[in-house]
Amino acid sequence: MSSDCLFCAIVAGDVPSTKLYDDEFTYAFADTNPQAPVHALVVPREHFTDIADLGRDGSAAGRLLAGIRGFAAQEGLTDFRTVFNTGAGVGQSVFHVHAHVLAGRPMGWPPG
Numbered sequence: 001m002s003s004d005c006l007f008c009a010i011v012a013g014d015v016p017s018t019k020l021y022d023d024e025f026t027y028a029f030a031d032t033n034p035q036a037p038v039h040a041l042v043v044p045r046e047h048f049t050d051i052a053d054l055g056r057d058g059s060a061a062g063r064l065l066a067g068i069r070g071f072a073a074q075e076g077l078t079d080f081r082t083v084f085n086t087g088a089g090v091g092q093s094v095f096h097v098h099a100h101v102l103a104g105r106p107m108g109w110p111p112g
């Protein structure tokens with residue numbers, strides 16, 4: 001746990017969240033500013049800053065992907081978008097790696 005990290009506090013239960021899925025390594029909760037009918041944030045319980053930091057640990061990276069898979073399977077999602085923002089310059093605002101999992105509306109490609 002990193003002190004001063006919002007998503008560590010959410011994983012610990014010190015800040016409330018709407019739980020959508022969890023497993024031994026992963027916690028998923030509803031984004032408070034949803035951009036689609038389904039908008040989950042899937043995070044590792046362990047603190048990593050961003051996906052580049054997470055990529056230093058292939059096992060942890062795989063466990064996060066398994067959590068995304070588990071959430072999608074639970075919800076019966078076959079079509080969903082997964083976004084990792086890395087760095088403030090592209091919109092990362094919480095520096096605990098998180099996958100945005102978005103679904104439930106048409107989404108163009110490339111994104112705007």
Ligand code: AMP
Binds near residue numbers: 006029033034
């Ligand atoms: P990013 O901008 O990629 O770092 O994504 C951070 C996301 O966290 C944003 O989509 C916010 O809406 C969301 N968010 C911020 N605070 C909370 C919170 N307390 N509970 C749930 N989602 C949050």
Ligand code: ZN
Binds near residue numbers: 007096
């Ligand atoms: Zn954290």
